[in-house]
Amino acid sequence: DIQMTQSPYSLSASVGDRVTITCRASQSISGHLNWYQQKSGKAPKLLIYAASSLQSGVPSRFSGSGSGTDFTLTISSLQPEDFATYYCQQSSSTPRTFGQGTKVEIK
Amino acid sequence: QVQLLQSGPGLVKPSQTLSLTCAISGDSVSSNYATWNWIRQSPSRGLEWLGRTYSRSKWFNDYSVSVKSRVTINPDTSKNQFSLQLNSVTPEDTAVYYCARDRADCNSTTCYTYYFDYWGQGILVTVSS
Numbered sequence: 001d002i003q004m005t006q007s008p009y010s011l012s013a014s015v016g017d018r019v020t021i022t023c024r025a026s027q028s029i030s031g032h033l034n035w036y037q038q039k040s041g042k043a044p045k046l047l048i049y050a051a052s053s054l055q056s057g058v059p060s061r062f063s064g065s066g067s068g069t070d071f072t073l074t075i076s077s078l079q080p081e082d083f084a085t086y087y088c089q090q091s092s093s094t095p096r097t098f099g100q101g102t103k104v105e106i107k
Numbered sequence: 108q109v110q111l112l113q114s115g116p117g118l119v120k121p122s123q124t125l126s127l128t129c130a131i132s133g134d135s136v137s138s139n140y141a142t143w144n145w146i147r148q149s150p151s152r153g154l155e156w157l158g159r160t161y162s163r164s165k166w167f168n169d170y171s172v173s174v175k176s177r178v179t180i181n182p183d184t185s186k187n188q189f190s191l192q193l194n195s196v197t198p199e200d201t202a203v204y205y206c207a208r209d210r211a212d213c214n215s216t217t218c219y220t221y222y223f224d225y226w227g228q229g230i231l232v233t234v235s236s
Binding site: 001031032034036042043044045046049050055087089091094095096097098100101 | 144146153154155156159169171172205207209212220221222223224226227228229
């Protein structure tokens with residue numbers, strides 16, 4: 001199975017901050033990497049697919065980059081509604097696997 | 108607009124069978140451009156993919172090794188839904204269970220990327236006597 005490792009586990013940031021979350025795959029997954037946002041009590045919501053494609057309806061302050069084993073999710077200017085947990089997920093092979101999550105909290 | 112509506116009991120006794128259903132609207136369980144998945148989430152395991160069913164001229168299933176001996180995912184084309192059965196449950200199977208569509212972006216010859224774009228609302232299933 002492909003292991004997905006996110007860093008950091010959590011971070012504290014202020015509204016307006018630029019936030020970066022990283023995800024590393026245990027082997028190359030090319031660009032088959034997706035990012036999700038999850039708020040308490042809700043299902044995950046797709047933000048970015050294929051490493052850098054913005055899902056329809058997702059604000060442009062979210063962006064993704066990377067290929068191979070190293071990927072990044074960036075929030076250019078953190079908004080109050082962005083405080084949540086973020087997950088990466090590989091779609092290169094089955095089983096589909098997720099990172100452990102990064103919780104973004106208010107500073 | 109695709110919607111996935113989950114149903115099933117929230118409490119299951121140890122050693123019994125967990126059964127959930129995911130009803131699809133706005134797409135077809137027989138679609139050639141999607142697979143239909145079950146994923147669970149718990150504090151100890153995080154987000155864990157359990158398996159999927161999909162049609163590509165015939166039906167296929169894939170299951171996680173961690174539950175393969177206990178799990179069955181079946182499509183129901185007459186009701187446009189799919190189901191999860193997990194046998195011999197223990198308290199470690201307590202989790203929020205989600206169904207999700209893994210959409211495929213394809214060209215004329217191959218599907219080149221997949222992503223979970225629609226999810227059910229989630230059901231907390233507790234395994235307890």
